[in-house]
Amino acid sequence: MTAPTHQALQAADKFQLHPLQNPKTHTDPLVIERGEGVYLYTSDGRKILDAMAGLWNVSAGYGREELAKAAYEQMTKLAFTSNFAGMTNVPSSQLAEKLAGYCYPSLKTTFFTSGGSESNDSAFKIARYHWKRMGKPEKYKIIARRNAYHGITLAATFATGIERYHKMFGPAVPGFVHVAAPYPYRFDMSLVREGESIGHAAARLIEEAILAEGPDTVAAVIAEPVQGVGGVIVPPADYFPRLREICDQFDVLLIADEVITGWGRTGEWFGLKHYGVEPDILTFAKAITSGYQPLGGAQISDAIKDAIESAPEAEMWMHGYTYSGHAAACAVGLANLAIMEREDLAGRSKRLGPYLHAGLSKLLEFPFVGEVRGQGLLCGVEIVTDKETRQPDMALAGRIAKLCLDRGLRTRVVGSTLAFSPPLIITEAEIDRMVETLGAVMDSL
Numbered sequence: 001m002t003a004p005t006h007q008a009l010q011a012a013d014k015f016q017l018h019p020l021q022n023p024k025t026h027t028d029p030l031v032i033e034r035g036e037g038v039y040l041y042t043s044d045g046r047k048i049l050d051a052m053a054g055l056w057n058v059s060a061g062y063g064r065e066e067l068a069k070a071a072y073e074q075m076t077k078l079a080f081t082s083n084f085a086g087m088t089n090v091p092s093s094q095l096a097e098k099l100a101g102y103c104y105p106s107l108k109t110t111f112f113t114s115g116g117s118e119s120n121d122s123a124f125k126i127a128r129y130h131w132k133r134m135g136k137p138e139k140y141k142i143i144a145r146r147n148a149y150h151g152i153t154l155a156a157t158f159a160t161g162i163e164r165y166h167k168m169f170g171p172a173v174p175g176f177v178h179v180a181a182p183y184p185y186r187f188d189m190s191l192v193r194e195g196e197s198i199g200h201a202a203a204r205l206i207e208e209a210i211l212a213e214g215p216d217t218v219a220a221v222i223a224e225p226v227q228g229v230g231g232v233i234v235p236p237a238d239y240f241p242r243l244r245e246i247c248d249q250f251d252v253l254l255i256a257d258e259v260i261t262g263w264g265r266t267g268e269w270f271g272l273k274h275y276g277v278e279p280d281i282l283t284f285a286k287a288i289t290s291g292y293q294p295l296g297g298a299q300i301s302d303a304i305k306d307a308i309e310s311a312p313e314a315e316m317w318m319h320g321y322t323y324s325g326h327a328a329a330c331a332v333g334l335a336n337l338a339i340m341e342r343e344d345l346a347g348r349s350k351r352l353g354p355y356l357h358a359g360l361s362k363l364l365e366f367p368f369v370g371e372v373r374g375q376g377l378l379c380g381v382e383i384v385t386d387k388e389t390r391q392p393d394m395a396l397a398g399r400i401a402k403l404c405l406d407r408g409l410r411t412r413v414v415g416s417t418l419a420f421s422p423p424l425i426i427t428e429a430e431i432d433r434m435v436e437t438l439g440a441v442m443d444s445l
């Protein structure tokens with residue numbers, strides 16, 4: 001059988017509705033046929049350095065036979081079986097055991113999902129369930145931050161703090177409250193009190209939101225350690241320690257959305273490790289399998305687990321997905337973690353992150369590069385019309401991304417920021433190529 005042509009593949013694609021599709025973004029889609037290492041290969045013969053590791057997730061890189069074999073071996077034995085209470089399977093039990101205390105010492109129990117949105121939806125339900133079991137059913141609200149991205153199920157959409165995701169899907173799901181992000185470059189300095197740091201001011205806004213809503217009505221705060229889709233926003237170092245204290249003070253659970261920051265992306269295995277802080281609930285997805293299978297999860301503390309385990313039948317945990325604990329996905333998760341540990345991908349991110357950051361920082365000489373920021377191999381280059389006014393320039397950011405793609409470099413525009421989140425296996429020479437291509441594009445403007 002002859003391989004379909006590029007044109008035939010594009011014609012076939014007309015029958016697909018894509019995420020975030022509009023006519024402008026999908027006129028001439030790239031058809032990706034193959035991946036190897038940090039590179040993607042298209043059906044019309046192009047080679048592209050994928051500086052986004054897919055969607056922040058292909059941390060172990062493309063073309064890993066070891067992961068394909070893990071899937072094959074598990075699928076030929078048992079691809080799937082119900083994982084509802086009363087049954088389990090080998091890889092989901094083994095992965096759950098492996099993850100007990102792995103991300104943070106106090107989180108020992110995992111609820112599996114197929115992705116980040118499902119994980120966050122589950123986290124909201126876990127928080128509500130927990131407070132109902134504690135005899136406080138009125139504690140149901142979730143405080144989130146602006147610029148947050150938590151996914152696309154209806155609840156996760158309205159936990160998300162980016163208006164574009166809400167506009168065509170209202171009315172809003174009630175119970176989600178947003179406050180300003182800890183975004184030093186764009187923080188409203190009139191909100192900062194005399195002698196106060198931006199990190200503490202941003203945390204205080206959460207405290208004030210809890211007080212305004214009434215602490216007896218707030219179930220949880222959800223926060224990404226680094227806000228990815230909202231613009232690769234790295235908070236000040238004193239933000240999360242203070243936020244943890246506030247949550248403790250008002251008996252509010254802290255949900256860490258580590259869908260992007262988990263599994264070594266920021267140079268630590270998990271994002272809050274940078275601050276010595278632990279969440280009550282952790283959500284993860286993406287790089288747990290390096291994207292080789294859809295898998296996510298929510299991890300919970302012993303206190304929350306006890307609330308579920310001690311429930312009478314009338315209050316039982318009526319939540320679960322067909323694919324919770326999918327056998328083949330969990331087998332790939334185990335094999336991927338083995339690779340990440342063997343190749344110390346978190347250590348690589350810690351080592352090469354500053355190298356990438358230093359390379360990108362050279363671009364600050366351009367008048368439209370407002371800020372370069374990042375943590376580990378997760379970096380952002382914010383594009384502005386003018387360094388003084390810091391007016392965001394989404395159109396220019398889009399143009400730069402398009403010109404980079406024409407030269408074989410894939411980045412992604414998040415707000416007015418170009419995001420860089422390459423596979424963690426990237427080499428220094430490949431980082432040089434990324435930075436050189438971006439610099440050449442900026443030079444050409």
Ligand SMILES: Cc1ncc(COP(=O)(O)O)c(C=O)c1O
Nearest residue numbers: 115116117149150151224259260
């Ligand atoms: C921080 C964060 N949370 C949740 C999600 C949603 O994950 P998914 O697309 O797997 O549902 C994403 C996706 O990019 C994310 O970045």
